[in-house]
Amino acid sequence: MKIENPNPIEWRFSERAQQLQSSFIREILKITQRPEIISFAGGLPSPATFPVERMKQAYDTVLTSAGKVALQYGPTDGFPPLREWIANQLSQNGAKIVPEQILMTSGSQQALDLLGKVLIDEGSRVLVETPSYLGALQAFSVYRPEFKSVQTDDHGLVPKSIDAVAEGARLLYSLPNFQNPTGRSLSVERRVELVETCARLGLPLIEDDPYGALSYKGEPMPKMVAMNPDGVIYMGSFSKVLTPGIRLGYVCAPLPLVRRLELAKQAADLHTAQLTQMVVHDVVKDGFLDQHIPTIRELYGNQCQAMLDALTEHFPSEAHWTRPEGGMFIWVTLPKQINAMTLLDQAIAAKVAFVPGAPFYANEAETNTLRLSFVTVPPERIREGIAILGQLIKAML
Numbered sequence: 595m596k597i598e599n600p601n602p603i604e605w606r607f608s609e610r611a612q613q614l615q616s617s618f619i620r621e622i623l624k625i626t627q628r629p630e631i632i633s634f635a636g637g638l639p640s641p642a643t644f645p646v647e648r649m650k651q652a653y654d655t656v657l658t659s660a661g662k663v664a665l666q667y668g669p670t671d672g673f674p675p676l677r678e679w680i681a682n683q684l685s686q687n688g689a690k691i692v693p694e695q696i697l698m699t700s701g702s703q704q705a706l707d708l709l710g711k712v713l714i715d716e717g718s719r720v721l722v723e724t725p726s727y728l729g730a731l732q733a734f735s736v737y738r739p740e741f742k743s744v745q746t747d748d749h750g751l752v753p754k755s756i757d758a759v760a761e762g763a764r765l766l767y768s769l770p771n772f773q774n775p776t777g778r779s780l781s782v783e784r785r786v787e788l789v790e791t792c793a794r795l796g797l798p799l800i801e802d803d804p805y806g807a808l809s810y811k812g813e814p815m816p817k818m819v820a821m822n823p824d825g826v827i828y829m830g831s832f833s834k835v836l837t838p839g840i841r842l843g844y845v846c847a848p849l850p851l852v853r854r855l856e857l858a859k860q861a862a863d864l865h866t867a868q869l870t871q872m873v874v875h876d877v878v879k880d881g882f883l884d885q886h887i888p889t890i891r892e893l894y895g896n897q898c899q900a901m902l903d904a905l906t907e908h909f910p911s912e913a914h915w916t917r918p919e920g921g922m923f924i925w926v927t928l929p930k931q932i933n934a935m936t937l938l939d940q941a942i943a944a945k946v947a948f949v950p951g952a953p954f955y956a957n958e959a960e961t962n963t964l965r966l967s968f969v970t971v972p973p974e975r976i977r978e979g980i981a982i983l984g985q986l987i988k989a990m991l
């Protein structure tokens with residue numbers, strides 16, 4: 595039976611919902627998924643790196659050996675053996691992280707939302723890097739903070755600039771490794787200074803680290819959470835080292851905070867899929883990532899180098915860019931008079947796409963910046979796309 599609506603609903607959205615905005619990147623991605631476009635816009639990992647066979651095997655093993663448990667509801671904080679594995683991974687340089695500090699989340703994006711929910715009131719001051727990860731700005735914005743930008747330079751966040759904006763701040767959100775969007779990393783000295791500064795100020799420090807394992811050269815840098823497990827909140831993710839489609843991340847936080855996050859998680863979605871967590875535990879427990887991650891590093895490292903070489907060849911000398919040693923992004927600063935939004939319109943017409951830098955700024959944006967991702971584009975197409983962008987930029991000078 596079909597019931598009529600004589601009184602059609604006039605949707606009254608909450609003030610919070612009225613403020614929600616679609617991520618600019620997701621909007622661009624709709625345009626750039628057309629196959630003829632050379633897209634440097636996506637933040638997607640390369641599907642060439644997804645260990646499909648190993649995952650298939652793990653699903654089979656888990657469903658065969660523990661299907662009834664895997665398909666049942668599970669605990670809010672997560673699958674205990676996986677939390678234990680993560681706690682061991684994070685216990686570096688003498689620091690002891692206990693499994694009780696780990697909360698499994700549906701992607702690390704959910705950890706951002708939960709952190710916003712339990713730490714931010716309307717008007718709370720939240721310190722962020724300039725520029726910062728757009729998805730974090732978006733997640734925190736729902737809770738209506740006052741964002742204050744902490745200065746960054748060519749070497750990332752400048753710890754000395756924190757004091758000037760720290761008064762009353764609830765948290766500092768940082769991305770120490772191959773930052774999204776700039777690709778920059780903090781030196782060991784700056785990490786120590788950052789952790790010390792936050793400890794002195796009694797300021798919770800978030801260390802968002804989805805890219806730390808993707809270092810092309812040398813060993814991964816020390817984690818700040820291991821320097822001060824009582825003051826640093828670490829966020830990790832399986833999206834960039836295994837696959838993003840499984841939506842599995844985690845947060846490691848001091849015990850009083852992790853209990854609050856757990857309550858917020860319970861209200862949000864009860865728990866992260868038990869089957870997924872058991873499968874990932876099966877995959878990682880015997881060291882699979884130790885063989886797998888080097889293959890990702892090699893692919894991304896080669897494509898990053900191809901892009902850096904193409905930038906040197908085709909971009910005008912007035913442009914500057916970062917030289918990442920890991921991760922997925924290069925950040926370009928164009929001469930001041932060029933607006934990257936205008937450039938994007940022209941670039942799309944010429945079948946090349948990127949993300950303009952402006953949406954990555956919490957406050958005043960530098961409109962002459964842009965983010966390039968090299969991970970899903972083969973080297974010949976990288977050269978072709980960068981040559982086109984270079985020509986367009988030169989024509990705008």
Ligand code: PMP
Binds near residue numbers: 802832
């Ligand atoms: N933090 C940063 C810095 C990211 O770049 C991303 C994904 N692009 C996330 C968090 C969220 O990742 P996920 O939810 O897939 O773990």
